Amino acid sequence: MHFSGTITQRVDGKGRVSIPADFRAVLAEGDPAYDPDTKRLRMRVVYGDPSRKCLEIYTISAFDKILKRVATLPEGSDEREILELFLVSGSEVVEVDADGRTILAQRLRDHMGLPRDGGEAVCAGALDLFRMWTPEEFEAERQRKMAAVKARMAGGGNILKLLPPNPEG
Template sequence: MSRFLSNATNRIDAKGRVSVPAAFRAVLVQRGIQELYCLQDFVYPAVNIGGPDLLERYERKMAAEDPFALEANEMSLLLHGGGVFARLDAEGRLAVTDFIRDFTGISSEVCFVGRSDHFQVWQPQAFHEAQARAREVVRQRGLRT
């Protein structure tokens, strides 16, 4: 498996850590990702997590813009001001920091959501509601699986 797929909900332990699902850890190992880039999502109350390539992809897009343009300035504000680096501990746990909690509303459980080349962490109810809305939009457009 070379993609982050599916979703899983895990409880936060007493020290504020949560176990990243084994399938997600396997993708991180397969891709050689040790340092994680965490970015507040632009649309959803979720934090995107991937390797340094996630940051680099956005920075390449920014580099194509006029560095003095408002769009590049806003993108930097979101990418650099709304992002941090993190690492999993030896047991594959992620520290659920205030950076994550404040943006997502996560308190006691974390929903991990696969997004192909990265994954997200959500407050579980917020994820299920957003997924239901997305399913309804797709249904209204007449798209089928």
């Protein structure tokens, strides 16, 4: 299963937000400690990259794979220290309750640029993760990516041309 689709959710002044049902199903599949009786699950929220005004949300299993890759880098290397700072230190495990709601700490809402009294969050699927943006930041990111697509495909055509060759022929 993968995260796909774009859904806008309300975030209240206390940081409470509902995680879309389709996304919860992916999170549950990727949480080794998920208990279907309690329906409580966990997700890993990454907020450490200062260049991105969004939260990147992974399943527990998907993020564990990333941590294993970071651990293969030589200790003390610039690459490892950067990844440790922005991914490892800049992330936390967040619980989703049985009703599908979670609470985003103020530092997470501040990173996204959400107003203190709440607002809206766009949950955008991206296969192995989903990103949570303010609507304004999401639209700005869409515009940046659209400009990049137009530059790469100046002659026109279908965006499916960006895919690698199909290994099945």
